[in-house]
Amino acid sequence: MTTMGTALIYDEEMTKYKLLWVDPACKIEVPERLTASYEALVRNGLADRCVSVPVREATDAEILRVHSVEYLEAVKKTPYMTLEDLKEFTLQYGDVYFHPNIYHCAKLAAGSALQLVDSVMTGKVRNGIALVRPPGHHSMQSAANGFCVFNNVAIAAHYAKQKYGVKRVLIVDWDIHHGQGVQYCFEDDSSVLYFSWHRYEHQKFWPNLRESDCDSVGKGSGTGFNINVPWNKVGMKNSDYLSVFFHVLLPAAYEFCPDLVLVCAGFDSAIGDPEGEMCATPDIFAHLTHLLRNLAGGKLCAVLEGGYNLTSLAQSVCQTVQTLLGDPLPQLGNLSGPCESALESLQCVRSVHRQYWSCFKHAADPPSFDISTKRAKLAEKEEERTEIVEKEACVEEMVWPEPPKRVSPPVRAALLLPSHVACPERCQRINASALDPLTVSKVKESFLKHGEEHVALQTFSGLITLLEKMENNEICSGLALVSDVTTAMMFVVHHVAAAFRKRLLVVCVGKGKVPSHLTEDGNLLVVQISSEHTDEQTSKYYVPVCLKKGCSDTAGFLQVVFGLLLPLAYEHNPSLVLLVRTAESGVCDGMWQQLTGMLQSFAQGHTLVLVQEDDKACVIPTASTLLGDPAPPLEHFEASLSEDLEAVERLRQRLQADWKLLQMTAPESGGTAEC
Ligand code: X5A
Ligand code: ZN
Numbered sequence: 001m002t003t004m005g006t007a008l009i010y011d012e013e014m015t016k017y018k019l020l021w022v023d024p025a026c027k028i029e030v031p032e033r034l035t036a037s038y039e040a041l042v043r044n045g046l047a048d049r050c051v052s053v054p055v056r057e058a059t060d061a062e063i064l065r066v067h068s069v070e071y072l073e074a075v076k077k078t079p080y081m082t083l084e085d086l087k088e089f090t091l092q093y094g095d096v097y098f099h100p101n102i103y104h105c106a107k108l109a110a111g112s113a114l115q116l117v118d119s120v121m122t123g124k125v126r127n128g129i130a131l132v133r134p135p136g137h138h139s140m141q142s143a144a145n146g147f148c149v150f151n152n153v154a155i156a157a158h159y160a161k162q163k164y165g166v167k168r169v170l171i172v173d174w175d176i177h178h179g180q181g182v183q184y185c186f187e188d189d190s191s192v193l194y195f196s197w198h199r200y201e202h203q204k205f206w207p208n209l210r211e212s213d214c215d216s217v218g219k220g221s222g223t224g225f226n227i228n229v230p231w232n233k234v235g236m237k238n239s240d241y242l243s244v245f246f247h248v249l250l251p252a253a254y255e256f257c258p259d260l261v262l263v264c265a266g267f268d269s270a271i272g273d274p275e276g277e278m279c280a281t282p283d284i285f286a287h288l289t290h291l292l293r294n295l296a297g298g299k300l301c302a303v304l305e306g307g308y309n310l311t312s313l314a315q316s317v318c319q320t321v322q323t324l325l326g327d328p329l330p331q332l333g334n335l336s337g338p339c340e341s342a343l344e345s346l347q348c349v350r351s352v353h354r355q356y357w358s359c360f361k362h363a364a365d366p367p368s369f370d371i372s373t374k375r376a377k378l379a380e381k382e383e384e385r386t387e388i389v390e391k392e393a394c395v396e397e398m399v400w401p402e403p404p405k406r407v408s409p410p411v412r413a414a415l416l417l418p419s420h421v422a423c424p425e426r427c428q429r430i431n432a433s434a435l436d437p438l439t440v441s442k443v444k445e446s447f448l449k450h451g452e453e454h455v456a457l458q459t460f461s462g463l464i465t466l467l468e469k470m471e472n473n474e475i476c477s478g479l480a481l482v483s484d485v486t487t488a489m490m491f492v493v494h495h496v497a498a499a500f501r502k503r504l505l506v507v508c509v510g511k512g513k514v515p516s517h518l519t520e521d522g523n524l525l526v527v528q529i530s531s532e533h534t535d536e537q538t539s540k541y542y543v544p545v546c547l548k549k550g551c552s553d554t555a556g557f558l559q560v561v562f563g564l565l566l567p568l569a570y571e572h573n574p575s576l577v578l579l580v581r582t583a584e585s586g587v588c589d590g591m592w593q594q595l596t597g598m599l600q601s602f603a604q605g606h607t608l609v610l611v612q613e614d615d616k617a618c619v620i621p622t623a624s625t626l627l628g629d630p631a632p633p634l635e636h637f638e639a640s641l642s643e644d645l646e647a648v649e650r651l652r653q654r655l656q657a658d659w660k661l662l663q664m665t666a667p668e669s670g671g672t673a674e675c
Helices: 032-043 060-064 069-076 083-091 102-121 152-164 180-186 238-256 284-292 310-324 340-353 371-395 437-447 453-471 485-499 554-572 589-599 613-626 642-655
Strands: 006-009 127-130 169-173 192-199 226-231 260-265 300-304 411-416 475-482 504-509 524-530 542-546 576-581 607-612
Touching: 006 102, 006 310, 032 310, 060 069, 060 102, 060 152, 069 102, 102 127, 102 152, 102 260, 102 300, 127 310, 152 169, 152 180, 152 260, 152 300, 169 180, 169 238, 180 192, 180 226, 192 238, 226 238, 226 340, 238 284, 238 340, 238 554, 260 284, 284 300, 284 310, 300 310, 411 453, 411 613, 437 453, 437 485, 453 475, 453 485, 453 607, 475 485, 475 613, 485 504, 485 576, 485 607, 504 554, 504 589, 524 554, 542 554, 542 642, 554 589, 554 642, 576 589, 589 607, 589 613, 607 613
Parallel strands: 006 127, 127 300, 169 192, 169 260, 192 226, 260 300, 411 475, 475 607, 504 524, 504 576, 524 542, 576 607
Antiparallel strands: none
């Protein structure tokens, strides 16, 4: 069994420093950021479900992995400074303040990140979060910056490499500011992949650095291992964030294959934040966290960075923690597709990185207009405009609904198995109940081949039980081992259409007939991944994907999952997912578990998995994933076949007019993008 548990690191001591003078740039960084986050976790019963891990101070040696002796020695003196000295000391750095107790807190903040790494790397917990102040990602070798004193996450990455021999660390920085401190720290290091998205506005937003743009890709042997996604407009939404995950971060992250994931978890990228001015809702962090959950075997450490709207911050922290704990995800409604400015950024990033990552090898050229001309043009144009926009944004108080409570059904995974197959632990075995005569006659008429009536009727009744229990939220997901997977799939699709009229997503892995003819009312979306070539399709709701080497081609499969399946599924927003694995699908257990895990993003975790009886070896790994265990990391894999990539790309091209989340290039206009 995989190790369970989520670590929570918090200590009141880190609330015990604050701004002691007037500085408009720093007044938002308040102790309540921490208390509001922690109290929300307590209020929602989440703190109690976590493993509480104590803080400690980072040692000098640990801090010196990232910072210079001169800087450390200077900061060491701050507890003894007078107010005047502190002000003066502060002046040499940008947008930061010192306080007599901040050095102590900064040591605890860095130490918290290290405690978290220890807890995860020793297997004490599966993942965790550290709620810390001061934040870290802006601080540099010899400088405090942007409320940050020591670079907590950078120190943690070094520590993980040194103490645990971790070979590759992925740092995901979803804070709305560019963590330039982290970038500088690992710029020439290919063992740390740093990904950051950040408000940029063509360099008009703090910290106004040229090197925050997407053409800063790293240096020397670290070239390609720094991925910047600049947001050139405010108001980015859930769709924009998801698009960047699907089309940039996830493909690169899986290709990188990290042993550990560190998250610079700043929540100033959420709606209501005065710094970010973005519009992504707090429940997006449930999804961002979930999408990272199957990397590195689930070893994920989130360390708080920014987040200045206390309501938004607290909600976002709760969403993150609840996902770390493995609760079913909230459904994200009405995803509109990325805005034009986000598409421009996507296109730029992908084209810049196509020479470094095979997943981007076929990325489009950069946008045709001259980006530097655009930068200059915008410089004048925006001058007048931002003033108006900014005033409006300040005056108008942002409101958004509180994310609904996420309830976990009493049973996580229910299994319908032939009597000779044992039920794995932690799962519930479902016994088929008797069917009413009307259903029996209907079933006989439409689905039964002569001679197998008894077995099949039992299976169908078991499937109905599973569906009903999911509908009533008594169980989260189900797995059925059946003698004829195609018939069972047809049966479920018909039954769901007739009885529940839900939006259904069918994902079929492997060859075989699928319910492609039933997709007309828009409730059913069918994606099939196999090595079987199908004729060119025109339906928006039937997506057959052909991979030459079939489902055993890991790189091709991932390309399909991130480039097609996840975007389609998010936009379709199903209320039930039916995952089908046909006989001889060729998919390896690892990839299958990744897929099963990722599909739990949808329908509040209501997934029904159908597997052919001869495939019973996959019951245990599938059940484990349905129970919320992270999938094991994928083995190193070869780049996909060019012709497969091209086929997937053609499919994406065909579908992107109907499914906006498939888009990854800006329309050829050259005009100024509007959100
Ligand atoms: C950690 C963080 C923001 C600094 C903003 C300064 N820092 N204008 O979010
Ligand atoms: Zn920030």
